[in-house]
Amino acid sequence: MSLIPHDIKDDEIRVISSGNNNDHPAPNKPTRKRKWIVAVSIIAMLLSVLAIVYMIIPKNSNDDSLDIITTEITEYQEDIEENIPNTIIESEPMAHGFVSISDTLVNKIPLTMFKPTNLTPTLQIGTDVLNDSTVRFVVQAADVRGDNGGIVGAYVNKGELLSKGQAKSGFCAIIGGKINIGVADATPFLEQALETDGYFFRQYPLVVANQIVENRPKGKSLRKALAELNGETVVIMSQEEMTFHDFSQSLVDLGVTNAVYLVGGKGYGFAIDSEGRKNEFGRQLKNMRPNTNYIVWR
Template sequence: MSLTPQDIKDDEIRVISSGNNYNGDTPHNRPTTRRKWIVTVSIMAMLACILTVVYLVFAKNSKEDSLEIITNETVVYQENSEDIVPDTIISEPLSVGFISVSDTIINRIPLTIFNPTILTPTLQIGTDVLNDSTARFVLQAADVRGDNGGIVGAYVNKGELISKGQAKSGFCAIIGGKINIGVADATPLLEQALETDGYFFRQYPLVVANQVVENKPKGKSLRKALAELNGETIVIMSRKEMTFHDFSQSLVDLGVANAIYLVGGNGYGFAINSEGRKIEFGRQLKNMRPNTNYIVWR
């Protein structure tokens, strides 16, 4: 092979390279790959910092919101709080007794349940109790005769025998602030009420030992019952007119163990609930009989 004039001699060195190789003295010819990586990493680092800041701010705001909700709930239930829940009236501290009121439906029968809390029951004759600010729950108790206005059946008021007789076998005795209800033609609780400044009255029996008690009246009316349910003494009221039998059956279906009747129909009364609201039922007549009597919780 012949040599051209450009060929090198044996004692010379020729560096052979492609035209794309760069000269270290010319930085503008360096490849852009490294620059791209540096830019990409920088952008990713900036995004990570931004996301971290956003997360911390969001977490802080969420924590503050949660604390605010807990604080509001605490303030609402403090006894002497000045904050008032919308549509709520807190008239007195929760240590004062009140009536828990709830509605239920048993076999399509609407009932209202009144549960006295931190309250003591007594009996009282006369309508003065309707204006008594200390009364938290007031209902008519024993029936009053239509002819002479006397109380029907035995009635003891703070140890004093007001009325005699046994027109109805159901009874309520209040001894030492505790209510006892049952059915008996004669009961030692009557004598005990007389001896201990207690209270006693007679009414129709409705339920005995989880069994319906039949009564002679067959008409329909709004009904009220003084009842034992789950170990507590409560009042149950029907929200529609019912016969004695159907009302008693609804009490049994609810789980009532024992119950006696309270004056039903339009017999007036009221309850003060936990929010301090007065819930009235029945109709307050202008001319009430002098012996109209009430079971009262204070």
């Protein structure tokens, strides 16, 4: 830092007089010239400090800005890579299983279709299944009696016969993780379910070999069906109240080969789609009957 020039040398003394020798300034009282020198010195020191700070800070600021830009570019590239088809990231939901959900119109009738992918079906009794994090798709299966709360028709859970009877001719059997649906008063699938720790329940038949099956109930309600479509098992749900006949007709028009009924109305269920979103339908009641049962995909 350069010295500030003065009009006297360091080894010289200047005596300032106002013209009266008796009016000397007090020994400790600074003169106006000395005050000015001190002020200039302080200002010079501050300017020097600011210059040093200026030389240091810009370098650090540039580095921080570069780091931020680099991070944003990296994250943007990662997002692009996640959306590229046939990558490991995109195939992960397939490994864990999910439900494809699509809406369609059949003769101006709105339907929603659920197709399980890479999931294994079972049956389960009780509402605890609704809080199971491993479940990807759940729909109420067999009807429950209004008088004694028993399950309507034959019902097998892990090879155990929990209910007997043949109130309805439609059936669903799950043997070795594969769903079989059809219509029969007596079927070997019941025995197979008992012998192989399988699953079985009875319901109204809706479609057999691409043909409508008529059922006694004539009222309208929201309808659900477990169906065979193009060689795959799907669940189809009406978006408006329909009779059994009209619902069965819409299934036939859609191309369904075989179908049995699932608990309709406002029966609660949900499906986890490929994005991990939980799609709920129906209404979850506070006091569900103990034998409320579900067909479940995990």
